[in-house]
Amino acid sequence: xxxxxxxxxxxxxxxxxxxxxxxxxxxxxxxxxxxxxxxxxxxxxxxxxxxxxxxxxxxxxxxxxxxxxxxxxxxxxxxxxxxxxxxxxxxxxxxxxxxxxxxxxxxxxxxxxxxxxxxxxxxxxxxxxxxxxxxxxxxxxxxxxxxxxxxxxxxxxxxxxxxxxxxxxxxxxxxxxxxxxxxxxxxxxxxxxxxxxxxxxxxxxxxxxxxxxxxxxxxxxxxxxxxxxxxxxxxxxxxxxxxxxxxxxxxxxxxxxxxxxxxxxxxxxxxxxxxxxxxxxxxxxxxxxxxxxxxxxxxxxxxxxxxxxxxxxxxxxxxxxxxxxxxxxxxxxxxxxxxxxxxxxxxxxxxxxxxxxxxxxxxxxxxxxxxxxxxxxxxxxxxxxxxxxxxxxxxxxxxxxxxxxxxxxxxxxxxxxxxxxxxxxxxxxxxxxxxxxxxxxxxxxxxxxxxxxxxxxxxxxxxxxxxxxxxxxxxxxxxxxxxxxxx
Numbered sequence: 001x002x003x004x005x006x007x008x009x010x011x012x013x014x015x016x017x018x019x020x021x022x023x024x025x026x027x028x029x030x031x032x033x034x035x036x037x038x039x040x041x042x043x044x045x046x047x048x049x050x051x052x053x054x055x056x057x058x059x060x061x062x063x064x065x066x067x068x069x070x071x072x073x074x075x076x077x078x079x080x081x082x083x084x085x086x087x088x089x090x091x092x093x094x095x096x097x098x099x100x101x102x103x104x105x106x107x108x109x110x111x112x113x114x115x116x117x118x119x120x121x122x123x124x125x126x127x128x129x130x131x132x133x134x135x136x137x138x139x140x141x142x143x144x145x146x147x148x149x150x151x152x153x154x155x156x157x158x159x160x161x162x163x164x165x166x167x168x169x170x171x172x173x174x175x176x177x178x179x180x181x182x183x184x185x186x187x188x189x190x191x192x193x194x195x196x197x198x199x200x201x202x203x204x205x206x207x208x209x210x211x212x213x214x215x216x217x218x219x220x221x222x223x224x225x226x227x228x229x230x231x232x233x234x235x236x237x238x239x240x241x242x243x244x245x246x247x248x249x250x251x252x253x254x255x256x257x258x259x260x261x262x263x264x265x266x267x268x269x270x271x272x273x274x275x276x277x278x279x280x281x282x283x284x285x286x287x288x289x290x291x292x293x294x295x296x297x298x299x300x301x302x303x304x305x306x307x308x309x310x311x312x313x314x315x316x317x318x319x320x321x322x323x324x325x326x327x328x329x330x331x332x333x334x335x336x337x338x339x340x341x342x343x344x345x346x347x348x349x350x351x352x353x354x355x356x357x358x359x360x361x362x363x364x365x366x367x368x369x370x371x372x373x374x375x376x377x378x379x380x381x382x383x384x385x386x387x388x389x390x391x392x393x394x395x396x397x398x399x400x401x402x403x404x405x406x407x408x409x410x411x412x413x414x415x416x417x418x419x420x421x422x423x424x425x426x427x428x429x430x431x432x433x434x435x436x437x438x439x440x441x442x443x444x445x446x447x448x449x450x451x452x453x454x455x456x457x458x459x460x461x462x463x464x465x466x467x468x469x470x471x472x473x474x475x476x477x478x479x480x481x482x483x484x485x486x487x
Contacts, residue, residue, distance in 0.1 A: 040093055063309060087380065090094060107146060150169055171327075258283075261285070304341075346374055350382045379410070383435060396444075397444055411452070425456060426469075
């Protein structure tokens with residue numbers, strides 16, 4: 001029996017071998033593994049592209065742009081990791097895309113990356129740090145990164161284009177640094193190498209010294225390409241703004257377009273003397289309520305005429321409470337509209353209180369009650385305001401009475417005497433968009449937006465969502481019908 005099977009197998013093998021190869025049909029798909037490396041890199045780039053390119057500087061110059069979120073980053077990294085496991089060749093191709101954008105959200109991630117870079121150096125392997133173009137650090141307070149880990153990453157990432165530190169480095173301010181490489185001055189100076197290509201920079205000052213003391217030399221060496229600068233401080237310096245401004249060196253930033261400040265009155269006085277000819281967009285959150293101080297006045301008197309877009313981050317309610325507590329109180333209101341005559345876009349918070357001096361009027365911000373050339377007003381945190389009002393005034397889910405103050409606040413923007421050139425109002429909250437257009441929106445939410453939309457229509461002002469897409473009555477009705485409620 002076994003001999004017969006062997007004979008059949010032998011006969012079949014000879015038959016297959018004698019079959020002419022002309023019957024084989026060639027497929028172009030078989031040539032894919034032999035594509036040039038450049039083509040594979042282009043294919044993998046397209047396969048891993050995020051909705052908004054995190055390396056595109058132009059997308060982040062306006063404060064209206066929706067920033068990249070950590071969930072989008074993790075989703076993109078998951079795709080990159082999967083593709084890197086397909087083959088050894090793909091793993092080699094994907095190294096650039098795996099490391100080009102690094103988002104650190106806890107200290108252990110920074111330590112792992114630093115260990116990887118050190119191990120590659122010790123083993124004389126090509127450093128993955130050369131691929132890092134953007135380093136973003138945004139961690140909880142209790143998970144801040146160690147300074148030596150961040151210093152190691154910076155030492156092995158010479159081609160950084162975007163560096164962002166949002167209060168995410170664990171620095172001590174009251175004791176000497178054991179490693180001099182991790183002092184605030186050294187941490188800043190490592191970014192300013194001779195071949196620096198930084199175009200977007202977000203820094204946090206962890207020392208008690210005024211910010212420009214150690215950041216000015218860095219900016220002098222990176223000024224040629226810097227288009228976006230964000231400065232924040234963890235403490236308020238005790239040095240007088242007048243004394244320090246007279247001693248601080250003047251920095252020239254020829255191509256800087258956007259400046260975000262979470263700073264103090266002293267640093268405002270210093271920045272007033274800086275040369276920033278192309279500055280267009282400014283976002284301000286004063287850490288010491290320095291709106292009433294001379295530094296704020298010096299800064300906007302020097303640079304206000306160039307501004308096209310302005311964001312004031314402090315909520316109006318907090319500023320009003322601060323004004324009422326001042327002794328003596330300011331004699332006159334800050335003339336922000338006069339300092340910024342060419343302003344076209346203004347961004348504020350939805351947290352605005354009733355003004356007891358003028359109960360029929362709710363300005364978008366206490367510092368800007370009106371502006372003759374303003375065309376656009378963006379409002380942040382509308383979702384938080386809606387939820388807070390709804391919880392403070394429990395009512396039926398179909399009754400929009402709890403939202404009356406917010407409706408009047410937004411309607412106040414439509415007063416022709418205050419903003420005669422206004423054409424657009426934008427809800428900058430992604431969560432608010434979901435509350436308005438989700439699968440099961442509340443009836444009172446739809447009623448609230450229908451009321452706002454009607455008032456905007458009377459004034460011929462467009463109402464937009466966070467993407468800049470018009471909100472229409474048809475959209476609200478379609479969502480209402482889907483949820484089983486009428487608008």
